[in-house]
Amino acid sequence: MRDDVRKAVRKVAEVLRKEISDGTWKAGTVRASGDPTRRFCTTRYVIHKAVALLRDEGVVETRAGGGGGIAPRGTMPCAWPVGTTRSKAIRRTVRERINAGTYPAGELLPTLTSLSQEFAVAKSTMSAALRPLKAEGLLIPADRRTMITARKGLVTNIEPVRGFDRA
Incomplete structure (x- = not known):
């Protein structure tokens, strides 16, 4: 990974980590992965790497698909009921x-x-x-x-x- 990309990943991760710790990103709030991409005016690759870094640190949870996204650790709402759309x-x-x-x-x-x-x-x-x-x-x-x-x-x-x- 290039140094400028690595720096951008660390910066995005740092901002998201701070929002979780100070309560700006409220527990249970699920953000679509596209939200930070637009907010930070960066690529999906940078956001993906920043979220992966936070996930590996145990700071956030992720879930793919509809109803999925990124949420502070331990606050991801349960999935849709089994057997229903x-x-x-x-x-x-x-x-x-x-x-x-x-x-x-x-x-x-x-x-x-x-x-x-x-x-x-x-x-x-x-x-x-x-x-x-x-x-x-x-x-x-x-x-x-x-x-x-x-x-x-x-x-x-x-x-x-x-x-x-x-x-």
């Missing part, structure tokens, strides 16, 4: 939150971006997971990007707001 697990969790009132009826659902980050999946996966909830009437599209929660039977036939006509 990510979409089904997400759908079940959102349905439970609607029924429990965490997402109250008539209120805006968190954005696809924030839900995608919470569940560590792509926005397309989150959108696909929520589509059946729309079909069931638990979610009502308010516009292209926003959804409103509804309890089944309480709200029916609501059309998305498209704009106002002048009288």
Whole structure:
């Protein structure tokens, strides 16, 4: 490895190690491997080597695939339930939150971006997971990007707001 690359690897590892130790990188927060690449304006190779160094030191854990990423050691959330898909697990969790009132009826659902980050999946996966909830009437599209929660039977036939006509 070239000296400039080795120096970049050590610098990235040092910054990530400091964020974990001072609590800036909170326990249980999973970061996609692309996040540090963009943040440090460096190559995936440098990030890969820095993460491998931290993993070998026991500072971080890694997991490949959807729902994977990098997390401080001992805080990686458990994998998706055995025998289910990510979409089904997400759908079940959102349905439970609607029924429990965490997402109250008539209120805006968190954005696809924030839900995608919470569940560590792509926005397309989150959108696909929520589509059946729309079909069931638990979610009502308010516009292209926003959804409103509804309890089944309480709200029916609501059309998305498209704009106002002048009288």
